[in-house]
Amino acid sequence: MAGLFKVATEAEEDGGLLSDRIRNALTDEIASGALVAGSALEEQQLADRFGASRTPVREALRQLVVSGLVEVRGRRGVVVARMTPERIMDMFETSAEVEAMCVRLATYRMTPLERSRLIELHEGSRAMVEANDVDAYDAFNRAFHECIYGATHNSFMAEQAQDVRARLSAFRRTQLRQGDRIRKSRDEHDAIMQAIAEGDGETASRRMRAHMLNAAAALRRYIEDRVRPVDGPEPDNF
Amino acid sequence: MAGLFKVATEAEEDGGLLSDRIRNALTDEIASGALVAGSALEEQQLADRFGASRTPVREALRQLVVSGLVEVRGRRGVVVARMTPERIMDMFETSAEVEAMCVRLATYRMTPLERSRLIELHEGSRAMVEANDVDAYDAFNRAFHECIYGATHNSFMAEQAQDVRARLSAFRRTQLRQGDRIRKSRDEHDAIMQAIAEGDGETASRRMRAHMLNAAAALRRYIEDRVRPVDGPEPDNF
DNA sequence: TATGGCGCGAATGCATACAGAAGGTCCATG
DNA sequence: CATGGACCTTCTGTATGCATTCGCGCCATA
Missing domain, CATH: 1.10.10.10 (Winged helix-like DNA-binding domain superfamily/Winged helix DNA-binding domain)
Known part of the structure; x- marks a missing residue:
């Protein structure tokens, strides 16, 4: 409708x-x-x-x-598309690696203007965390990561990263509702921003990978908590 | 026809x-x-x-x-698809990073059987180099890299890597005809294999990235040598 | 002679029609 | 009562037809 x-x-x-x-x-x-x-x-x-x-x-x-x-x-x-939990985890791992790759290049290549824009975005997310506004944070999150893609100055890589991200968007949002995942997510962003500010692409990359894998783990917990009690109609469904 | x-x-x-x-x-x-x-x-x-x-x-x-x-x-x-030189280079860089990512994971995860299969493939390529058989080497090259994709034990990542690779296949083959690029390509494979044998994923990753970027540079030289003399109908066409 | 408007042709985008296959159901038979 | 087969329905896959739109060439006019 x-x-x-x-x-x-x-x-x-x-x-x-x-x-x-x-x-x-x-x-x-x-x-x-x-x-x-x-x-x-x-x-x-x-x-x-x-x-x-x-x-x-x-x-x-x-x-x-x-x-x-x-x-x-x-x-x-x-x-x-009917995905198995294994495939979803594969996708998250791939996404983590791709994001790590992007942020490493972006750290070395971003312009001052792009860095400023990223900082601005990150600062703006504080209010969303305190309001626990999942939808707003989800939108910000998307903008944050796309900003990093753009800062790679490699349009093809940006498209690839966005494709992978789009395929996971349905799961990413549910994951944000898990516990105080939003707050932790922002803390992780903060650590990434610090590495970017220091121009340390390798550290930014490792932190980004950890950030994405933490999100995957949060989703896994969320799924297991929700799927276990049912145990009937949709074991492999999602 | x-x-x-x-x-x-x-x-x-x-x-x-x-x-x-x-x-x-x-x-x-x-x-x-x-x-x-x-x-x-x-x-x-x-x-x-x-x-x-x-x-x-x-x-x-x-x-x-x-x-x-x-x-x-x-x-x-x-x-x-009509691609600009910039976009092709973007694609090669992305491919290089993706391949580097795959080989790092593959080094840590591959089974003895997979390692054996990879060594066997690599050994087989020696004859193709000496015969300067571009088509055979191109086919081997594809199998070599796909073997690495598979060894990541992440089917989604393997698919993504293969997609990127497929989009570049038209250029990869021309690149192999540049000078003694085939011989150098195999030498680079050899260095990658050594890092894999030592279980050093980080080194394998760096060597793979260099390998792919060398291929891109070879293509660039090849294109410039061929496109410069014409200089007329297809400046951005290639 | 150059420029702008108009009309024609061709190719895309969409709708509709037809054939084939897969699944379900019902009936007959063991 | 269970099982197998045949028929029927429905949906996909393909073909064809129609409308719209874009490009190109021609002509009139400044």
Whole structure:
């Protein structure tokens, strides 16, 4: 329902292709968790929902397959990518390494202006922590890391890092709700910022890796706490 | 023409989807350089060539857009991704960092069996160098690096690394034809292998990064030698 | 002669129609 | 009562048709 309204409002910016609009909408819904993993995505149903025919829906789905957000099952249609816990951990580890790689290069290459912008962002996150505003912190977090990607001055690397990050966004947000993870996250950012300020890319890199792996561990605890009691319908589902 | 024949022979394995076959064929042709950057890809023309209708061709093209191998220009159709020298260098740097990351993890995690397999591959490459067999060495090189990806025991990371590598394959092969680059490449592999044997992931990582950046530099020289004399129709085309 | 407007052609983007396959269901039989 | 097979439904995969839009060339005018 929210999707319908969104499409209706976005219909005004008609410049984009219909298939692109559908793809972006589905990407958002998968990344936000509105579409849970394993859900079947029927073409006709989506076409009705977006007020389009099956053709642009198909194109959007095919693109999502390449992005890894959905997977095809023979001729039985596509489902939202159903990931095992092992795969999620693999993705987090990869993300950690990629982020560590980016921050190392960024430390050595960022301009004073970029550094200033990063500091500004980081300072702004203090209020979100104290308000325990998960959504705001999630948005900040994204901006913070993208700022680092940009500071690598390597647009391809930035795109790759963002791709990996996007595939994990659905899990990252849940992870932030674990205990006082937000506060710890900001403390870790603080340590990273210090290494950046000192121009020590190697230390920044190690701290970033630890930061990301801590987030993964927090997610793991969160999942185990939530999945254990149920123990029934969805053991491998997400 | 070669493409037509290829499709005809592969038509027997009819299990795959038509759009997948087209996508794979186009991927191969772009990666191998048979389709040069900037070439326009007309839907009807491709449909005729593959003996299909426009629909599967469209789907294949859309998937290639997501892969970054082709790009759309409004409604003017798609062209093989036209990359600037800066972007290619960005991609090589990213590839270098990713490979360095993989080999570090692989050094710490590979099983004796995997190490044995890697040594065997490396030994086998000696003959190719002495025969100066670029195609054979290119194939070996791919197997060598994929073996390392696998040894990370992180399937997601392996996929990411392979994606980046695939996007550079068209350039990697040309680079191997530069001077005695093949011999140097094998020497660098040798140094990497030594670090792996000693279990020193950090050294293996640094050597791998240098190896990849050397390859990029070789490509740059090769391009400049070839593009400088022309200086006319394709300054940014390559 | 140069520039701007107009019309035509062609190719993309979307919609619709048709064929094939996969799964479910119901019935018959052991 | 269980099991296997055939039929039917539904959805995917592909083909074709139509509208829109973009580019290109021509012509008129300053």
